[in-house]
Amino acid sequence: MTDTLPYAEVIGDPIAHSKSPLIHGFWLDALDIEAEYRKTHVTPDGLAAYFLQRRADPDWLGCNVTIPHKIAVMDYADDPGGVRERIGAMNTIASEIGGPLIGTNTDAGGFLQPLLRDGWKGRSAVLVGAGGAARAILFALASLDVTDITIMARDPAKGQALLDRAGIRGRAIGLSDALPAADLLVNATSLGMVGQPVLDLDLSPLPDSATVYDIVYAPLETGLLNAARARGLKTLDGLEMLIGQAALAFDIFFDAQAPRDLDEELRALLTAAE
Known part of the structure; x- marks a missing residue:
């Protein structure tokens, strides 16, 4: 894959443990979608600079958000669904080309x-x-x-x-x-x-x-x-929620439904990767 492919990612601190790239990569391959999903270490002090940089990248589709940023990211995204009031945390930020960042919660x-x-x-x-x-x-x-x-x-x-x-x-x-x-x-x-x-x-x-x-x-x-x-x-176990919220985010980022009929194969892949 090249650097010119559209991509989404997960951000957090720490982030090395994240299985989200395996999940989204598995679905992208299964559906033959030419895109990437990455993981990026972002500290609390680096959150503002991260969004400033990504907003300028036309290939960036958005990000999932994990510990400790789920509350702080609300300062950087629009909230048309009222997630701030209803839940008080965001775990998914979608990039609208030429428009605002849209925050939601798939957790x-x-x-x-x-x-x-x-x-x-x-x-x-x-x-x-x-x-x-x-x-x-x-x-x-x-x-x-x-x-x-x-x-x-x-x-x-x-x-x-x-x-x-x-x-x-x-x-x-x-x-x-x-x-x-x-x-x-x-x-x-x-x-x-x-x-x-x-x-x-x-x-x-x-x-x-x-x-x-x-x-x-x-x-x-x-x-x-x-x-x-x-x-x-x-x-x-934790894979239940992880796969479920990832499937909802996958649809947001890549405009395609995750192939949940392959869940058994996906769980085997994630378990083997431990």
């Missing part, structure tokens, strides 16, 4: 896909984290009419502010507090990721019917998921 839809596929019908959830990913997941849970939500965060005040902002009656507790019983436990932090501290939770309060969903995908088999499986709980 919420990507998170929901496996729950909808499995017919999940719970009414209570514990959400670990209060960052950009947690904002999208909280929005998604509210769309499922989950009426009892607890946020566990390093700073419970930040978690409570997130609930208040979303207009959700819930409660916020610290990471060292006891895990309450719930139908769904979601890790929306980087805890458990390669190079990060583990997420050490006592899962005994969860009912046997509970589902544990960890959005971390590097490693795919996190300590949290291992502990959940040891208890016989249903689990959803």
Whole structure:
């Protein structure tokens, strides 16, 4: 491929662990689309310069956004869909040739896909984290009419502010507090990721019917998921949300639907790449 091909990318700090180029590259090859998808390390201090440079590049189609930029990028993009108000974080920025940058969020839809596929019908959830990913997941849970939500965060005040902002009656507790019983436990932090501290939770309060969903995908088999499986709980790994949100972004960047009938082959590729 040459440097003149249209391209999208994922930005973050860190970014080396990202599997997004493998996912989008797999779909581009499958559909025989002549384009690229890259990963680019962008620090918080370099965010403004990054967008200034990319806006001048006619081959740039946009970017996905990962830790820690999902809130900060809202300052650089237009928001026709009201994502700032409804979710409070963006993970996808699309470049309109000769026009503004358009921000949206595919995390919420990507998170929901496996729950909808499995017919999940719970009414209570514990959400670990209060960052950009947690904002999208909280929005998604509210769309499922989950009426009892607890946020566990390093700073419970930040978690409570997130609930208040979303207009959700819930409660916020610290990471060292006891895990309450719930139908769904979601890790929306980087805890458990390669190079990060583990997420050490006592899962005994969860009912046997509970589902544990960890959005971390590097490693795919996190300590949290291992502990959940040891208890016989249903689990959803980070590739579920990663592939789901990527498919929505793929359509935005490349104007084509991702070939989801190849998901099994894609998962095998991503697992082998660990």
